[in-house]
Amino acid sequence: MGNQKLYKGSLQTIILKLLASNTKMYGYEITQKVKELTKGELKITEGALYPALHKLEADGLLDVEVAKVGNRLRKYYKLTENGTRETASKLEEMQEFLKTMQHLVNPKFGLE
Amino acid sequence: MCHYDVQTELVDHMANDIEQIWLEYPKITFEEARDKSFKKFGVFGFMDVIEAKQKQMDKRYWKLLLRFAKEWFTLPKVITTLLIFLAVFFLMQIPFVEIAIVSVLLILVVFEMIAVYKIRKEHKAKEKTEEKIFLLEAMIGTTKNSFTGFTFINLFNFINLTKFDFSGLNVYWLVLIALTVTVLVIFFYVVTMYCLKKLKN
Numbered sequence: 001m002g003n004q005k006l007y008k009g010s011l012q013t014i015i016l017k018l019l020a021s022n023t024k025m026y027g028y029e030i031t032q033k034v035k036e037l038t039k040g041e042l043k044i045t046e047g048a049l050y051p052a053l054h055k056l057e058a059d060g061l062l063d064v065e066v067a068k069v070g071n072r073l074r075k076y077y078k079l080t081e082n083g084t085r086e087t088a089s090k091l092e093e094m095q096e097f098l099k100t101m102q103h104l105v106n107p108k109f110g111l112e
Numbered sequence: 113m114c115h116y117d118v119q120t121e122l123v124d125h126m127a128n129d130i131e132q133i134w135l136e137y138p139k140i141t142f143e144e145a146r147d148k149s150f151k152k153f154g155v156f157g158f159m160d161v162i163e164a165k166q167k168q169m170d171k172r173y174w175k176l177l178l179r180f181a182k183e184w185f186t187l188p189k190v191i192t193t194l195l196i197f198l199a200v201f202f203l204m205q206i207p208f209v210e211i212a213i214v215s216v217l218l219i220l221v222v223f224e225m226i227a228v229y230k231i232r233k234e235h236k237a238k239e240k241t242e243e244k245i246f247l248l249e250a251m252i253g254t255t256k257n258s259f260t261g262f263t264f265i266n267l268f269n270f271i272n273l274t275k276f277d278f279s280g281l282n283v284y285w286l287v288l289i290a291l292t293v294t295v296l297v298i299f300f301y302v303v304t305m306y307c308l309k310k311l312k313n
Binding site: 051072 | 117120121122123124125127128129132152153154156160161163164165168169171172
């Protein structure tokens, strides 16, 4: 497992990105999906995921839909219009960040 | 934990997790699987989740109040506000009005107590039948109870104990008191009727 601290600040972006490509998901599904996509490298902890989801919901980026699955109630999250917009800008920020980190960690010297 | 919305979500989550754990370790008991799943929430268990939720609800609640405050300054409501203000302002200038005020307050306190009693009873009944108590609803209930009870009883005591005489005050004080009362009346209305109504939508 990689350094969890490095992922911490990206949790919201990760959630938004996942919802952008999956229309609607529930909390457990998100943890599993992240595990699957990163081949177990990144594990979203429950104690961090739900607060993040609820925060995004309170900020109006996510909408909730409750569905009955078997005899359980399942809370699905999906992006609002605002959320879609925010996802785009967050992803852009992330790309920018990755580029900057690249420059810092792996500087290329030379004449251009 | 007694808040239905957070509760169902976490129940669903743990149920999924327990099913998954069982696939991996088919031999362990339900309790072991449950504990395994619960451990993933960290040392504070559900507290982190609930605390964060509470914070967002606070935010949402204040947003609701703010929206109402803005709405209040649209036309028909401004007139109501003015009328309340003027009524209070002129009523205070009638001699011996404090006796009337004290009696009105006393009646309000009694009504308030009945209301609080009824809400408590309802809440208890809900707890018994395990009906849903949503976080936001619970919060509105508490704010209302603490706010109104506190205000009424204090006002009553203040006027009663000091034998306050409104007619002896100068006009600035009257304006100030009338303004305060107006704001209190509006606030009282907001925290009781309006929020619950909005909540139901």
